[in-house]
Amino acid sequence: MNKLTQNIRELSSNLLKNNKVDMVIGFKKGTIPMAVSPMAAHNIEQTKEFIWDSNCGINLANFISDKKEKIGIIAKGCDSRNIVTHITENKISRDKLHIIGVPCTGMIDKIKLQSNFNDDITDYSENGEDIIVKSGLIEKNLKKSDYLKSNCKTCMHRNPVIYDELAAELVQEQKIEDQFADVKKIESLSIEDKWNYFDNLLKDCIRCYACKNACPLCYCPSCFVNESNPQWVGKGQDKTDIKTFHFLRAYHCAGRCTDCGACVQACPMNINVRDFTRKLIKDSYEIYGWEAGLDITKRPLLDTFSLKDDDSFIK
Amino acid sequence: MKVIKINKKDWENGINQSKKEYQLFGPVKEKDNYIFKKLQLDEYPDMEHKDTLVSPKSILFPQTEKILQTNLDESIDDHHIMKQVKKDYSKRAVISIKPYDAKAIQILNLNFDTDEYKDPYWCEAYKATTFIGLAVNNPSVFDFSSSTNTGPFAEQGLDVLLIDCSKEYLAKVLTDKGQAFLDVAGFNQETDNKKAIEIINNMKKKAENAISSQISTQNLKDKNTLDLYEAPFWDDIAFSCINCGTCSFVCPTCWCFDIQDETKGNLSYRIRNWDTCMSPLFTLHASGHNPRGEKTMRVRQRFMHKLKYFLDKYDNGIMCVGCGRCVKLCPVNIDIRKVCNLMNSHEPDTDN
Numbered sequence: 001m002n003k004l005t006q007n008i009r010e011l012s013s014n015l016l017k018n019n020k021v022d023m024v025i026g027f028k029k030g031t032i033p034m035a036v037s038p039m040a041a042h043n044i045e046q047t048k049e050f051i052w053d054s055n056c057g058i059n060l061a062n063f064i065s066d067k068k069e070k071i072g073i074i075a076k077g078c079d080s081r082n083i084v085t086h087i088t089e090n091k092i093s094r095d096k097l098h099i100i101g102v103p104c105t106g107m108i109d110k111i112k113l114q115s116n117f118n119d120d121i122t123d124y125s126e127n128g129e130d131i132i133v134k135s136g137l138i139e140k141n142l143k144k145s146d147y148l149k150s151n152c153k154t155c156m157h158r159n160p161v162i163y164d165e166l167a168a169e170l171v172q173e174q175k176i177e178d179q180f181a182d183v184k185k186i187e188s189l190s191i192e193d194k195w196n197y198f199d200n201l202l203k204d205c206i207r208c209y210a211c212k213n214a215c216p217l218c219y220c221p222s223c224f225v226n227e228s229n230p231q232w233v234g235k236g237q238d239k240t241d242i243k244t245f246h247f248l249r250a251y252h253c254a255g256r257c258t259d260c261g262a263c264v265q266a267c268p269m270n271i272n273v274r275d276f277t278r279k280l281i282k283d284s285y286e287i288y289g290w291e292a293g294l295d296i297t298k299r300p301l302l303d304t305f306s307l308k309d310d311d312s313f314i315k
Numbered sequence: 316m317k318v319i320k321i322n323k324k325d326w327e328n329g330i331n332q333s334k335k336e337y338q339l340f341g342p343v344k345e346k347d348n349y350i351f352k353k354l355q356l357d358e359y360p361d362m363e364h365k366d367t368l369v370s371p372k373s374i375l376f377p378q379t380e381k382i383l384q385t386n387l388d389e390s391i392d393d394h395h396i397m398k399q400v401k402k403d404y405s406k407r408a409v410i411s412i413k414p415y416d417a418k419a420i421q422i423l424n425l426n427f428d429t430d431e432y433k434d435p436y437w438c439e440a441y442k443a444t445t446f447i448g449l450a451v452n453n454p455s456v457f458d459f460s461s462s463t464n465t466g467p468f469a470e471q472g473l474d475v476l477l478i479d480c481s482k483e484y485l486a487k488v489l490t491d492k493g494q495a496f497l498d499v500a501g502f503n504q505e506t507d508n509k510k511a512i513e514i515i516n517n518m519k520k521k522a523e524n525a526i527s528s529q530i531s532t533q534n535l536k537d538k539n540t541l542d543l544y545e546a547p548f549w550d551d552i553a554f555s556c557i558n559c560g561t562c563s564f565v566c567p568t569c570w571c572f573d574i575q576d577e578t579k580g581n582l583s584y585r586i587r588n589w590d591t592c593m594s595p596l597f598t599l600h601a602s603g604h605n606p607r608g609e610k611t612m613r614v615r616q617r618f619m620h621k622l623k624y625f626l627d628k629y630d631n632g633i634m635c636v637g638c639g640r641c642v643k644l645c646p647v648n649i650d651i652r653k654v655c656n657l658m659n660s661h662e663p664d665t666d667n
Binding site: 030032033035037038039041056060063111115119120121136200203204205206207208209213214219222223226228234235236237238258262265266268269270 | 332345346347348350368369375377378379451453456457554555557559560561563564565573575577588591594595596599624642643644647648649650652653
């Protein structure tokens with residue numbers, strides 16, 4: 001058992017023992033290699049199931065919306081930023097939460113890792129920044145840093161931005177030369193190529209909505225795609241309807257997205273839906289100097305204004 | 316039973332021949348994912364393919380299908396009268412379908428083709444299709460098909476079963492439809508049947524032994540439905556569920572659909588789309604009431620349907636073929652194998 005897992009179990013069990021929370025939300029080991037499952041521990045016994053490794057890429061802030069109980073939550077950097085967003089958007093109050101912060105060194109891109117093997121991965125383990133992966137045919141020792149999820153590669157907030165206690169020491173933040181190289185590449189395309197790029201990006205979408213449902217920002221009681229009266233968007237595989245869903249979803253995340261990458265991790269069709277939200281993150285940052293979910297005292301970007309705001313788009 | 320030998324050198328030629336009479340569907344790799352699609356003239360089925368992300372059920376039951384159409388122009392005699400959309404139901408063959416996916420087509424058939432109701436779109440497509448299966452020599456770690464009434468070499472629902480013997484395919488001819496396809500493709504090299512069957516049976520045994528994952532279903536039939544419905548484990552299973560439709564949409568046996576009318580100008584279509592019981596909209600009543608308003612209810616419904624209601628209704632096994640797609644792709648690792656075993660071993664609390 002790694003030290004982090006051990007600490008998480010200990011801190012969670014103390015919280016429950018001292019009646020500081022009604023439940024602790026964390027991850028348990030999955031039934032297949034590299035899978036984990038969000039879980040709530042209601043008693044000390046259950047905290048023994050908690051684990052932590054580089055597969056915990058799903059965002060746990062998604063599991064606290066509108067909860068009335070007092071909650072302990074295990075939060076890596078991006079989870080903590082979404083907790084901040086939840087607090088500023090009144091989805092949960094700070095005093096209902098006890099945050100166990102987990103400084104993070106990035107999560108694994110399962111698909112990229114699997115592509116290294118001809119047969120299925122049967123076992124995965126970690127030793128610090130090294131990962132040991134076995135398939136039926138072969139065993140490989142690999143560097144975790146070579147297999148990070150793409151959002152983790154450009155992450156500037158590996159340490160939780162808000163917490164009550166930490167499960168490990170803070171880590172060094174990354175220095176990224178060009179944080180938005182991926183966005184700039186798409187921006188530089190001609191209009192036609194851009195269109196084709198997004199056309200191709202969404203070609204395989206099956207509208208399972210795993211992207212929006214894995215997203216902690218998508219907490220509307222009824223999403224516009226699930227409305228039937230009035231119906232805002234067609235429900236089928238018409239290209240226009242698929243694009244409408246993705247464009248609108250992305251815009252709903254403007255100034256709010258923390259680039260946690262849960263959407264991409266959840267997508268069964270391996271669509272990089274972050275291509276949409278990344279552009280909005282870049283615009284928020286470049287136009288307003290805004291990064292989402294850093295400060296609970298600041299109002300969300302799009303429900304406030306300043307006289308210094310750029311108004312060059314008004315002609 | 317006849318076995319035909321196909322030298323791999325002749326394979327592409329046979330595929331080319333068969334394209335003259337059949338539309339072919341097969342697995343191909345696109346953008347790093349395997350998908351089943353209609354093969355163009357210069358495309359061949361990827362015979363080394365791993366599981367396609369989405370099952371080949373879409374060939375017979377597309378995610379979005381126009382079923383009826385009408386014209387709203389009142390100057391036309393039959394305006395506003397819905398008529399069946401004309402479709403091409405000429406001969407087609409699905410190549411390299413895995414045995415468990417073929418079994419899944421049989422399960423779908425139980426729903427779409429009954430004595431009482433016959434879904435014309437499904438029935439026509441089914442009738443037109445020849446299923447050329449490819450036995451699974453190296454089952455994936457997610458495969459638990461040997462405990463779901465199918466298996467890596469199962470034949471149910473197939474017209475031909477191909478077995479990959481490195482330099483050649485052995486083709487077990489299972490139906491007249493299968494024979495007709497092989498004839499068109501020009502695959503007719505007979506072989507010593509007894510010897511071939513022996514080889515196939517040995518490979519079958521080896522593949523079945525390679526499956527490491529099993530589920531237990533033997534008690535499900537005798538379990539009381541309400542005991543399972545009220546079992547205490549549902550909240551726990553549902554906690555991590557994010558209510559996406561991944562499990563239903565990648566499932567080869569999920570058949571639920573929704574009907575929508577879409578109009579552009581005067582042309583109006585009635586369309587059916589795959590639906591998923593994971594979505595709250597699935598059961599939302601016009602009154603606003605939702606009998607499955609909570610996610611636990613929806614998660615329970617999916618598993619109860621597959622593992623209990625279906626079994627009770629058709630007495631034909633469970634509604635799962637063990638392909639493992641949902642196990643692999645569920646973003647929060649809700650594992651049907653675990654749920655099935657919980658249901659199979661559930662004993663109600665008799666104290667209450």
